[in-house]
Amino acid sequence: DGPKGFYRGMLPILLSTGVQKSALFAGYAGARRWCDQSGIPLLTAPLPFCNGMNSSVLVGSVAASTARTIVETPFELAKVRKQTGGCFRSEAGVFSLKQIVELYTGAGATWGRATVMLTSFFVLCDQSERAAPELMSRPILGGFIKGGVCSTMAWFVAWPVEVVKSKKQGVEAARYKGQSSLSILQQTARTEGIRGLYRGFAPGAMRSIMANGVGMAMYQLTQSLRKD
Numbered sequence: 001d002g003p004k005g006f007y008r009g010m011l012p013i014l015l016s017t018g019v020q021k022s023a024l025f026a027g028y029a030g031a032r033r034w035c036d037q038s039g040i041p042l043l044t045a046p047l048p049f050c051n052g053m054n055s056s057v058l059v060g061s062v063a064a065s066t067a068r069t070i071v072e073t074p075f076e077l078a079k080v081r082k083q084t085g086g087c088f089r090s091e092a093g094v095f096s097l098k099q100i101v102e103l104y105t106g107a108g109a110t111w112g113r114a115t116v117m118l119t120s121f122f123v124l125c126d127q128s129e130r131a132a133p134e135l136m137s138r139p140i141l142g143g144f145i146k147g148g149v150c151s152t153m154a155w156f157v158a159w160p161v162e163v164v165k166s167k168k169q170g171v172e173a174a175r176y177k178g179q180s181s182l183s184i185l186q187q188t189a190r191t192e193g194i195r196g197l198y199r200g201f202a203p204g205a206m207r208s209i210m211a212n213g214v215g216m217a218m219y220q221l222t223q224s225l226r227k228d
Contacts, residue, residue, distance in 0.1 A: 012082070016075035020068055021215075024114075027067035028122065032060040053126050061122045065114035073110045074103035080169040105173065109165035109181045117158035124150040143220030148213025152205050159204070160185060160197040 035043040035056035043055045125146050129136045136142040155162075164184045168176055176184055188196045 010079075012075040012078040016072060020071045020075075023067040023071045024064040024118065028060040028064035028118075031063035032056040035059050051127060051130050053123070053130070057122050057126050058119060061119040062115060064122070065111060065118050068114045068118070069107060069111040072114070073105075073107045076110060076165075077103055077105055077169045080166055081171065106165050106168040109161065109168050112181055113158050113161035113165050116161055117154045120154035120157045121151050124153060139221040139224040140217045143217035144213040147216025147219075148209040151212040151216075152208040155204060155208050156201070159201050160188075162204070163188060163197055163199060166200075 035054075038044070043059065046052045046054050125136075128145065128150060136145065161181070164181050167173070167184055167188075168181070179187075185197075192199075
């Protein structure tokens, strides 16, 4: 395929990344603010054995996952179909209801993956900031640790669900029609083992470390410059 093959499916990611990141962080911040201002003890009191973390981190993670899923699913479907040689366009037409439904194929699995991944990510960030506040407040190093290390660890936790999502959105999606994400997960574990559940994790981890690490480092650096 040449160089073109290495970059197949890149355009949908480029188009969605900025909006997706903005939506998830806005959802997280808004939900946490609402929890902190609600005065509800269940949401504001520290959770046991969590080093002072409260439920607002978990509520914010779910809100972020939902916002990300709404924005990401159509673009993620287009990316997966492009990479596996399929087509994401419906025969009924681009602006038809069937096309909209088609674009949200695998939305449940995408939301499940995002919830597991983002909850792990925000909990890891919260705990790392509590454990090493000075280190994590450093604009570049702290940002790279949160973006590169915490996000990659979170992806490791969520990767089996990512595999399920790809199966439901890929060119062989018809094979899994009517099956729940849990049943596909169990089937993959039974027939392919751990190797099948973590297929593709190595390149995914390399991308996460570099893209998320550098992105978060630049974000914290610009935030520190703005405050100064």
